[in-house]
Amino acid sequence: MAAREKLLSTALEMLGTGRPETVSINMVAKEAGLSWGSVQNLFGDSDGFWSAVVELIIDNGSSLWAEPQSPTVEGRVAEIAQLYRSILDSPYGVAVETVRAGLPRPLEVLEQTHPLTAASLAKLDDLWSSAFTHFFENLDGPALDTQRARDVAEVLPSALRGLRADQQFGTAVDFDRAHRTLVSALTGYLAG
Template identity: 40%
Template sequence: MSEGVATGRRANRRGLATRESMLDAALRVLASGDPTAVSANRIAKECGATWGAVKYQFGDIDGLWAAVLQRTAERRGDQPWRSDPEGPLDRRVSKIVETLYRGLTSPDSRAIENLRRALPHESAELERLYPHTGAELASWKHRWARACQLAFDGLDVDPVRVREVAAFIPGAMRGLVSEKQLGTYSDLEEARRGLTNAIVAYLGGHA
């Protein structure tokens, strides 16, 4: 192996390690929930680098946010409820509800929420100012819809109703998680059970 090749590989490994460190720092800062965390300079300071070094790795702030979102998607991996292809409808729905309830309290979810709160809320404006970030978020919608269709594969359920459930359940679960975080007199276990039963009835054709 020539010295040039070896040096190039060492540099590549260093570059990858630097990129990983920056992404970890970005997620750590964003997960704090501090609105000022959605800042390139704040993240550069957290990882002990300059904004120029961050820009070298990601191109611009749009590239950084898109990479942060991609990292969270990679860490989520395949949704766990797809591992029960023979389960009955109620068990599959319960798995989705409980998995989302746990997942939405994770540091990655807090980081995503903090970032999304700071980004433009209108999709056209988001895509104009942050095209890569907008494209990544848009891809989540399609992957989520597909995951929900696969979750009920083999069951006699209306695909239109599955799409409707896929559209509303993330917001419904964020509402329950918000209640938990703010403090509530409601029984959230009962609330999740009620939501599960309502979805089962709807998908089962009883609504």
Template identity: 40%
Template sequence: MSTDAAASGRRTNRRGRSTREAMLDAAVTALASGEPGAVSANRIAKEIGATWGTVKYQFGDVDGLWAAVLHRTAEHRGELPYRENNTAPLPERVAEIVETLFLGLTSREARAIEHLRAALPRDPAELERLYPQTAAELASWKDKWARACQKAFADLDVDPARVREVAAFIPGAMRGLVSEARLGTYSDLDEAQRGLTNAIVAYLGGT
């Protein structure tokens, strides 16, 4: 390959990556708005001056686009707070996880995922049939979250079965608190977070 051809290829690849990132940014922005019709690949493409053909080239189809959006937000979300040789006691670790989840679920990307999931089929079999890549990405979140929770308490004398149960319910519980914050509430949300933290600590501590 000539030098000119190689340079042209690099420019093309950079343009392609730039287009892909622009589409993912537009997708998150549109989804986070919660507006009617926001869950539309055509609308997202038009917002950056692209075509459906560009969506197909970059992601294959709408399933590939939604899977890429989910994967990107997962990368930005990162891992649970975890430190090697962590000496923090159980209550501090649980409180940190609760606070991290609350802040994460109030983010723009969290709103985007919430609206996307609301538009997808509820039945897992139907989701897997119509959006196999999206379903696989969502399923991977569950496994990664469960492993992260086990890792966060691995050095403590905590029943792994109870950690799995906490991992199963705490995302929904935190979404409830975030919903209260968005809608407005007479409840003291700081007190609610403390109560949830204390309940989890008591359960994991075997009391």
């Protein structure tokens, strides 16, 4: 396997564990049997490397998406919420969240320190928003309000990440009930 592919696949594998310490290029390079110099030669710097990792996730993560089955708003909200929940639990979803958590924050700082990576993450977010809007096309009944669809496209991932974080921290929340409540509330908002 070529050095570039070896570094990227090793990074995805390590990030997919969710361990924060895996957002270390030195650790990834060592695990891949390469050096920091190899990373510099192939990617320029850490920004180029993490941007390439996110781009690989974008390229490979599209297989996680599905086409809607339900003809109703409520059915589609339930489908997309379950789909996104599955994506969050996938190695790609875990890798994205690990990168986001391990790199500088807030977004304004990341844009200054890692502009390529920030742009790749913004591209990923834009793709999610577009896929979300597409998911609600061709529904039975009246068309959805475009602004409300955008609102829900922003709220749903954050809410599901929050539920997932609560679950990982071992809180006493009934996650299935919270998931159903979220779907119901967002359905009501979308339906107007």
